[in-house]
Amino acid sequence: MHNTWPGDLRLPELTVSTPPLEQALPVGPDYFAESILTGRPYPLKALITEGNPLISSANTNKVRAAFKKLDFYVYTGLFMEEAAYYADVILPVTSGLELDGVYMRRDDRAIRWQHAAVPRVGQSKPDWEIWIDLAHAFGRRDRKKPTSYWTDAFPQSWKDYSKLWAEFVKHTPAMGGMTQERMDARAEPLRWPCPSPSHPGVSTLYLDHPSWYEAAAALGAPGKRFLTPSGNVEIFTPELDRKLAASGHRALPVFYTHPEVTGANPTIAYEPGFVTNPVNPQAVTHKVRLGVPGSDAVHRDFPLMGMTGRPSVVHFASVTHWTPTGEQLNGIRLVQVHPDTARRFGIGDRDTVVVESPRGKVTGTALFWPAIRPDTIFVPNTFGPAQQVGDQFGDPRYEAANGLVDDGLYDNLSGQQAYKCFACRISKA
Template sequence: MMSRRKKTSRRGFLTGVAVSAATVTTAELLKKQEADAAEENHNSAVNLQPTEFDFTQKSAAFQPDKIVDSACQFCNSLCGLKVHVKDGHIINVLGEPDDPVQAGGLCVKGPMMTQLVYNRFRLTHPMKRVAGEKGSPDSQFEPISWEEALETIAAKFLALRDAGDARAIANKTSGRLPRGTGSLVGRYFTLLGSPNDTDVGPVCNDAGGNALAWTFGLGNFTNGYGIDGATGKEDLGSAKFFLFLGTNQAETHPVTFAYLLRSRATTKAKLVVIDPRLTPTGAQADEWIAPKPHTDLALVLAMLHHIVTNNLYDAAFVQKWVLGFDELKKHLVSNGYTPEWAAAITDIPATKIKSLAKAYATTKPAAIFCNAGISHQLGAFDTYRTLAFLAAITGNIGINGGGCNFMHNTWPGGLNLPSIKGKTPKKDVALPVGPDYFAESILTGKPYQLKAIVTQGNPLLASSQTGKVQEAYRKLDFYVYTGLFMEESAYYADIILPVTSGFEMETVYMRRDDRAIRWQKQVVPPVGESKPDWHIWIDLAHATAKLDKRNRPQYWTENFPLAWKDYGNLWATFVANTPGMGGMTTERMSKRSEPLRWPCPSVDHPGVSTLYLDHASWYSAAQALNPQNKGKRFLTPSGKVEIYTPEMQKQLASAGHAALPIFYTHPEVTGRHPTIEYTEQLVKNPVNPQAFTHKVKLGKVSSGEVHRQYPLMGMTGRSSVVHFHSVTHWTYTGKQMNGVRLVQIHPKVAQAAGINNADEIIVESPRGSIRGTALIWEGIREDTIFVPNWFGQEQKMAQELRTPYYEAANQLIDNQYYDNLSGQQAFKCFACRVKKA
């Protein structure tokens, strides 16, 4: 392993403030930080301020031939990009000045889009395996034509189908895909007869959308950034209270977070950040609260208890719009979910829980924001449900500036294509939606065995318990990898397909969390023989048509017209067939400087900013989604917020859960707590009814035995603002600025282990070990460490910049622990220990 070890200045680190009381104001910490910085030699600091003069003005070399409107694909801020092109080459990337939310801004990642285009490590042509063991860096591949590649895939799929084993074929999508590609994948799998066309949700943020759908009727981020076109009022910018749980938006959504901070400067809204470590987001907060990892469910249950027992709820809203409030109150009281009870679990003082509950309940409008810190828990669906209850009983749903803004919810629920022509095979029940059940199926054959897989992501970094996934993919009969680079997973592939980056296609790619989308135009031609993902699936359908002996060619070709390869035509098809999209035409989208929010049922509709708003624009949009919604405010069966109904209870009980969640947590949380047991019984998943899931038993108290050898709790997550999953590790800027895995450790833990700042260390869990560099950081709980993920052993840019190659962080995480309803993997708690390398 190559390694570069450089002592890091402690300037900017927090010193002298112990983080053991689990709650402290950021003002106290940052005041100490500033004092420490002032004592240091400021001559060592690098001045990054530009000169006040712009010396590129009127420079002939920098005058673009054209400026192309595109969009950044590195996070869900969905920044508009003004891409400057000269002589067919990209020379500059600027932000969209006419978008009031973006305000012309970009984070460091926007210009890095260019580094995906001009990158010597890009895959440029299809390849097939010719030698070497699967997974070995010595694997050998040779270039082949697209025709040979697609016909090889089609032949393998048809052979399995004709053998009565269509369910043995699976696909897993990725967040990098242009919008609508998943619809084409689903169409192909329907024609083939396999149920296993799965998405990226279980490693992203499905649980929040699932919980919102069950409680309010739609599984989407409830409010919008900027002006609500229907009311002319600020939406999220008008919030008076921001409650952030497990979301580090300063690094994950920096531009939309900057909009919230600009608004807060005017409204004086309070910002409370709940996270086991102090992040750049927490540094902006009025208060940072540090609970024990994986105990957010206890905190929210206690907040609900304090609100309902002290009459802090919105009685008028509850009476008119909420079902199940009385059952909720009885549930909270009978189980003793008091702030005092939660204090012993979360390590947050009861007085702090009470004051937080009161501040949220009595400051309206109040907006909740959550992200992977909640999603990546094994109780994610239940935790998100309780957060939805919190907004509902305080009347903070269906109002500008409020809501449950759970990041990365799918937009919209699906992009629809016309009905399939012809009779399709009957599908079996799909595999469990998590925790990336592919490996379990391959290795055990339970409930049946997968034999052929296509992926648009990098499962060797994304999936828990990496060693198990490696073993499975070595044994997999046939694997197709699609991507930009020879990532870790590519070395297990039989066929490799190169795809285009964002600047090489006209499409709608990422969407903003608030259901807003932005059209992006093609900037430069595709690199080499790479193709956009939707082209690949259309071409695969036509290759399948040539080889299918069971169906006439039209079975495939008529359901995948070549006209759809023009994204404008494909988008127009989606608009014509997807409820609530009538106003999102190709012409309208391509002319806008601002993104447009769904639902948007007509070309004169502004798009919905606040879901469930008691306003005519919402009621018309709701009816466009489904005629049965006429007159409904909430799109549940009752038309009200549904906290508890007998039918909901029956459905969730079938998988071992309840409409009113009880507290449980990960068995590797320190101490002894109610936890989860997975039975062997496979049942129909009530949240994802197309799939099986394991029925669970909740409430058995954990033994705490694992902490005899592994006394710490580890979390994984985004390493810094410069990175977005693994793709940015293939850019010069990404590896230059953050190519070393910096593991955050509290000073007391480091001292006990004999670890100094910038030492190379080893993190061990019961599953395995990984290496990193110690970053001694007082802004983290003493019992917790933070391990950045998305580093991998095949990221060749590391050699370019002399940074280390790293094992996948997910080697540390047990893949048996997951949310059996949403499929979310539990990345936010694993028992571990650290030692000096």
């Protein structure tokens, strides 16, 4: 991806010995619920989260059941969002306006140094301070390892973000030019990679230009335009094919789609056991079989295909829950539906509707949208049932749209969920 860091970020090597790492849950943000509820691949009993899984994760009802089963849960966040009500401990965090640090525009990799605009509120802390304090608390209570096992890995000095950032820059060659001092002195941000103080920052990743080749050398690929063994774009190699085959994939793609896509299409099936994820070997994953004959049986009761997403570019489901602008733009859930489809189900434009999938149902307001496919509807995420600013505008408190989404057929390499595909039906409320 154009905005994905092509290397790694490094801190100083640990000076203490650490136990061998066990393989983690399948990658992606949502498999934790499966582990809590079933114990596969191992039981998860305690959780600390950043964010709000009861809005962002697929299959909200399943996630809610998982939160109820946890032995211990710590919520870190700005507001009393849905997940906070299940917490044993709530740790308030600071907002971006209260922090010194780096800020990145996701669309073009541009980073600038920003200074806190307002003081912190109450006892709130940035995320990194919470983790440093947690490590030091473990160090005071650990009876098997010396305190330094924890404290040396998370020094108190890193609570000063300037010092933490300086360590990243010092130990990550491709970031060598992105010092706080340089960013502070610039009117325009810097684009990473940026390996030296004289480097202008890479405008376009993998561009045939000296600025990229200097960055590639810092990333451990001197003289290469692309960070592959051959230095070329690699679509197929025997090595890549063997690597992916262990998970059920091949280097050359096989067409398949989600089983809830309308029509009987080739689909996917999961093997019961786990294998090492070839793309993320620190984690396990399910092996899959691709091209399995599909069935349209689910569409007998749920004849349409739905997808979820942001209602507007300003909405990311956290801070925008609590801003008047976000509320005005996204406060009403407008369910996009083709006029012919709506009339087929007796629905008028701006009618209150219920959208139901095999996993749950949500409400919204029908918005006739001639450009959408007649077999498809769009359900925006909008806000969750714990939001409060909408009350001032008279907006409804909606159910989480991701309660409609299936979590069982995630992409076994990336962990991505099928937020853009679920069988559903729509009716007038």
